[in-house]
Amino acid sequence: MIMNSQTKSQFIAVASITSELSAVMVVAKEISLAAANAKAIAFRAGDKAKGFQPITDFINELAKETIELVTNINVYALLLYRLTVNEYRRTAAYNRFEQAGKLATGARYADSMQEPIAHARTIMQDCQRQFKRDVTQLLGQLEAVMHHARAARVIAANSRIEASQAGEYLQSLQAVAESVDKAAHTIHDNVQRCRIALSIYRNS
C-alpha cells in the first residue's frame, strides 16, 4: 500500500519530536552545567555576587525540570509513534476492505462485507480521534517546556544586571548569563519547530 502524503508527514512529524527533543536534552544539560559553573564563580565572588547566588539555584532548578519534562515527553512521543503505526495499519485495512466491497458488487455474498467495513471504519476513526487527543496533550507539554525556556531567558537578563555589579567577576558571570540565554533560545526554537509540525493534527 502506498502511503499518502498525510500519513507520511504524520510519521515525519512524530519522528521529528524525538530528534528535536534529544537536542533540547543536550542543551538543558548545558544549562545545568552553566548553573553549576555560575554557582562556583558566585561563591568565589562572595558579596560582590550576592544577587547572583539565588539566580544560579533557580537556573539549575529550571534545567532539571526541563530535563524531566523532556524525558516524559519522549515516552509520550514513542506512544504517539505506535499510535501512528496502528492508525496507518487500520486505515490501510479500511481502504482495502472498501476496495473489496466495491469489487464484490454483484457477488452473492457481497453484503457480508458491510459489517467488516463498518467495523474497520469505527476503529480507524477511533485511532484518528485518539491521535488528535494525544497530539493536543503533547502540545500542552511542549508549551510547558517553552514556558521554562522563556523563564530562563528572563533570568539570563536579570543575571546580566547582577553580573554588572560583580567587579572582576563581571566577565565570567556575563558569560554564564550569555550561555543560559543562548541555550534557552535553542530550546525555544527546537520546541517551537515540534509544535508547528504537530499543530496541524491537533483537535480543532
Next chain:
Amino acid sequence: MKMTKIYEGAHQWVMFGRDENKPDNIIDSNQYIVRTANKCLLLEPGGTELFAPMMAAVLHHAPVEQITDLFASHQDPDVISSLGLWDQALSNAKLHAPALWEGYIRHFGCESVEYVPIPDNGETIKIESVELQIIPAHYLHSPCGFHVYDPVAKILMCGSVGSAFEAPNSPVFVERFDVHVEKMRYYHQRMMPSNQAKRAWIDKVRNLDIDILAPQHGRMFKGDDVKRFLDWFDSLQVGTGI
C-alpha cells in the same frame, strides 16, 4: 480474478488466479478455497496486493463470517503477506501454518486470527466433515512446508512444487506437457534445494490417488499429466544454484 471450480461434490474446490488488476511487477499466484456447507478454507491466501480482489472473489462463494480457516504452505510473502488484512476482516478464524514459521509469519500481523501450528510430520485438519491430509513437503522449496491432500476430491494442493510462471490470462490447466516443461525447469532446478527431499516427496505422492495437482503458481495438472509431472520431476536434478 478468474475463478475455476475444480471439484464439485458434497464440498467444493475453487481455484482463483490470473488477476487482471494485479500490478505487473508482482508474481501471479493461485489461491484455492475448500467450501463446505457452512465453512470455507482459504489455501495460500496470497500477498497484500491480492487481498481485495481475493476477498471479492471469495464473496461469490461464501460470506465473510464463514471464512473460518486459512492455510499457508510456507512463510513466503506471496503465500501469506495478506494475513494482517484477513486478521482484521475475520472475527473467528484459524490459520493453519508451519509451526517452524510461526514467529516469522506473525510479522504479517496475526492478532485475532488463531495461529494453529502444523507439526513437522503433518496432521489432518477437518473442515466440517471434510478431512484434509496435511503432507510434509520440507525443502520443496521452503525448509518447512506442507501440501494439502483431499482424498475425496483427489486433489493435491502442492504449493511451490509444479509451479511455473505464465503469461497473463493463460489457461488454468496444462494442455501440452512437453511445452509446459520449459516453463517449470529453471524454477524447480533453482528453487528446490534437495534431491533427497524431492525423492522422499515423490515416493509419498506416488501412493496418493490424485486427479489434480494444484500448484501455487502457473497451471494445474490433471489426468495423465499428474504422472507425467511426477516422472519429469523425478528425473530432474535440483539445487543447481550453487
